[in-house]
Amino acid sequence: MIRNLATDRGRGPAALTKHRLFWPAAALIALLLGNLIVSPRFFAVEIRDGHLYGNLIDILRNGSPLILIAVGMTLVIATRGIDLSVGAVVAVSGAVACVELGSTSILLAIGAALGLCLVLGAWNGWLVAGLKIQPIVATLILMVAGRGLAQLITGGQIVTVQNGPFLAIAGGYLLTLPLSFLIAMAVYALTSLVVRRSALGLLLESVGGNPEASRLSGLRSGRLIWLCYVFSALCAGVAGLIISSNVTGADGNNAGLWIELDAILAVVIGGTQLTGGRFSLGGTVIGALLIQTLTTTVYALGIPSQETLLFKAVVVTVVCLVQSPAFRAKLVKRRRRPESPAVAAQPEKVEVAS
Amino acid sequence: MSRSRVALLVAAVVGLTVLTGCGGGTAASGSGGGGAITLGFAQVGAESGWRTANTKSIQSSAKDAGITLKFSDAQQKQANQIQAIRSYIQQKVSVIAFSPVVETGWDTVLKEAKTAGIPVILTDRAVDSKDTTLYKSFLGSDFVNEGKEAGDWVAKQYASATGPVNIAVLEGTTGSAPANDRSKGFNDVIKADSKFKVVASQDGDFTRAQGKQVMESFLKSQSKIDVLFAQNDDMGLGALDAIQAAGLTPGKDIKIVTVDATHDGMQALADGKFNYVVECNPLLGPQLMDLVKKVAAGQSVPNRILTKETAFDQDAAKAALPSRQY
Numbered sequence: 001m002i003r004n005l006a007t008d009r010g011r012g013p014a015a016l017t018k019h020r021l022f023w024p025a026a027a028l029i030a031l032l033l034g035n036l037i038v039s040p041r042f043f044a045v046e047i048r049d050g051h052l053y054g055n056l057i058d059i060l061r062n063g064s065p066l067i068l069i070a071v072g073m074t075l076v077i078a079t080r081g082i083d084l085s086v087g088a089v090v091a092v093s094g095a096v097a098c099v100e101l102g103s104t105s106i107l108l109a110i111g112a113a114l115g116l117c118l119v120l121g122a123w124n125g126w127l128v129a130g131l132k133i134q135p136i137v138a139t140l141i142l143m144v145a146g147r148g149l150a151q152l153i154t155g156g157q158i159v160t161v162q163n164g165p166f167l168a169i170a171g172g173y174l175l176t177l178p179l180s181f182l183i184a185m186a187v188y189a190l191t192s193l194v195v196r197r198s199a200l201g202l203l204l205e206s207v208g209g210n211p212e213a214s215r216l217s218g219l220r221s222g223r224l225i226w227l228c229y230v231f232s233a234l235c236a237g238v239a240g241l242i243i244s245s246n247v248t249g250a251d252g253n254n255a256g257l258w259i260e261l262d263a264i265l266a267v268v269i270g271g272t273q274l275t276g277g278r279f280s281l282g283g284t285v286i287g288a289l290l291i292q293t294l295t296t297t298v299y300a301l302g303i304p305s306q307e308t309l310l311f312k313a314v315v316v317t318v319v320c321l322v323q324s325p326a327f328r329a330k331l332v333k334r335r336r337r338p339e340s341p342a343v344a345a346q347p348e349k350v351e352v353a354s
Numbered sequence: 355m356s357r358s359r360v361a362l363l364v365a366a367v368v369g370l371t372v373l374t375g376c377g378g379g380t381a382a383s384g385s386g387g388g389g390a391i392t393l394g395f396a397q398v399g400a401e402s403g404w405r406t407a408n409t410k411s412i413q414s415s416a417k418d419a420g421i422t423l424k425f426s427d428a429q430q431k432q433a434n435q436i437q438a439i440r441s442y443i444q445q446k447v448s449v450i451a452f453s454p455v456v457e458t459g460w461d462t463v464l465k466e467a468k469t470a471g472i473p474v475i476l477t478d479r480a481v482d483s484k485d486t487t488l489y490k491s492f493l494g495s496d497f498v499n500e501g502k503e504a505g506d507w508v509a510k511q512y513a514s515a516t517g518p519v520n521i522a523v524l525e526g527t528t529g530s531a532p533a534n535d536r537s538k539g540f541n542d543v544i545k546a547d548s549k550f551k552v553v554a555s556q557d558g559d560f561t562r563a564q565g566k567q568v569m570e571s572f573l574k575s576q577s578k579i580d581v582l583f584a585q586n587d588d589m590g591l592g593a594l595d596a597i598q599a600a601g602l603t604p605g606k607d608i609k610i611v612t613v614d615a616t617h618d619g620m621q622a623l624a625d626g627k628f629n630y631v632v633e634c635n636p637l638l639g640p641q642l643m644d645l646v647k648k649v650a651a652g653q654s655v656p657n658r659i660l661t662k663e664t665a666f667d668q669d670a671a672k673a674a675l676p677s678r679q680y
Contacts, residue, residue: 156427158406160618248562
C-alpha cells in the first residue's frame, strides 16, 4: 500500500483519484471539514493533564476498538468469509477479564480473556474451514451464543472493576497519545507487516479470489482460513478489553453490541469487497475512523436524538455512492451528455484500468 | 487424535447450547397448568445497575411467592419484547408483566393478549395507548415527578445566582417513558426562570459507555457547563470519567444531579462526585407478586400503583449507604 502510494504520486494528481484509498480518505476529510465549518472549535487540540485533549483525540480513542475489530474482519472478508460473532466475543472478553480481575492479577485476567477468545476463534474457523459451513451461518451461532456466554460469566450483572492498570488500557496515555489507539495501531502495523512483507497477503487474496483454484495449485487454504478467524477473534478480544476498561465494567448485553456491522461497514468503506480477494488494511482503518468521526460529529453538532440514525444513514449512503465507480461514471456521463460521446467513455476506461 | 478432537468439540457444542438455553431467556417451556400461577415477564434488558437490581428483585420474590416465572431479556429492543410477549401468549401463562422498552407501538400485541384472556401488568415504565383496558395496572415510579425533583434541586441551588446557568442533559433511551417524563418534569421546573439554559441535550441510552462518550463531546462543544442532569446513575457515572479527563472536578466544577440511587450512584454521591440523586426504586418484586396474585384471582386492582421513593443529598447518601440493598 505504501509502495502503491509512492508510485501513484509519481504519475501526478490525476492518478491520485484512482488510488483505492482516495475516496475513503476524501470522505473522511470532507466529514472533518464539515465539522470545522459548523463548529470551528472542533479541531482544537490542547494539552491537559500531560496528554492531548480534544475532539480529534476522542475520535482516535473511541475509534480504536472498531479499528481493531475491522482489521481482523478485513482478513476474514479477504478469504470470502464474514465474522458476525465479533460483537459477542467483545462481550465475552470483557466479561472474563472483569470477573477474573476480582480474584487474580491483571496479567492472568487478560490472559484468560484472550485465551478464551482464541478458543472461540478456533471454533469459528473449524466450522468454516473444517466443516465448510457458510461463514455467515457458522459465525451467527457464536454471535447469539456468545452473548449468552458473557451473561452467564457475569451472572447477568454489570461487573465493575477498580483496577488501575486495567482502567489504563482505555483511559491511559503514552507519549500524550491514548494508549488504546496505540494498541490498535500496533496491531494494524504488525498485521500489515506480516501480511504484506511475506507471501501471506498474496495467499489470502488468492484464497479469497478463487478458493478452489488455490487449493488445486497446492495451497492449504483450509488452514489459512482457520487462522483468519482465530485472528479476528483475538482482535475482538483485545477490543473487548478496551471497551470494558473504558466503562470500568463488563456489560454482557451492551458491550460491542452491533459492532460487527460497523466493522463490516468499515471494511467495505475501506475498499475491500465482500466477495473476497483484494483487501486494504489501510482503507479499513480509514473506514473505521470515518464511522467514529460520524458518531462524534453527531454529539459535537448536537443533532437531536431522534434524527441521529437518519443523519448517519444519509452520510453512509453518500460515502457508498461516491465510492461506487458505476455511480461516478453515471454522474459524469449525465453532466457531459451534451458533449461528444468520446469524453463520456473515459470513466469506464478508468474502471478497466484499475 | 482426530476422534478425541471431535469428542471435545461435541462437548463444546453441547456446552454452548446449554449455555444459550440458560442465558437467552424465553426457552424453557414446561406446562403452565395445575393451578399454580405462571408469570411471563419481559424485561427491558440489563442496561444498568438499576435494571439488574430490578431483575433480581422480581426473580427472588417470584420464588418466595411460589409463582412460576418465565423471564426474558429483550436487550433493549421492542421487537424482542413483543416476540417474548407473543411466546407467553402461546404458552398460555396466567399473567404477563413487562417494562415497555419504549412508550408506543404496543396496541397490537396487547390486544392479542386481551383476546387470549391473559391479563397484563406494566411495571416501571408506561405505554402510550388510548385504550387503557389493554392492561390491568401500572406499577412503577412517577417519572415526571423524578424529573421535577431534580429540577427543583437545581432551582434551589441556583436561587441566588444572577448569571445564566448552563445545563447539560444526558437523556435516557430516545422514546422511552422515563426519558420523556424525566425531561418533561425537569424542563417544567427550569423553564420558569430564564437564567436556566439547557445548552446541550443528547441520548445517552441509559448506559455508561454512551454517557461517557456524549459527555466528552459536550465538554468540547460547550464553553461552560454548570450543571449536568443525567437521567440515570450509569450515564452520570460514565460522565464522571469524561469530566475528570477534562481536568475538571465533578461535584464542584460541574454539579451533577441523577436519578436512580443505585449502589454505585450512591457511592459517588457519598464521595462527593454527585450532588443530588433522586431515588427510583427498583425493588418492586414483592409489590408485583401481590398484584399478580390478585389479578390471577380475578380481583380488581387500582389502575396506577406508585412505588415508594425519596431523594438523597451527599449527607443522606453517607447515612443510607451501609443499609442499601442495591
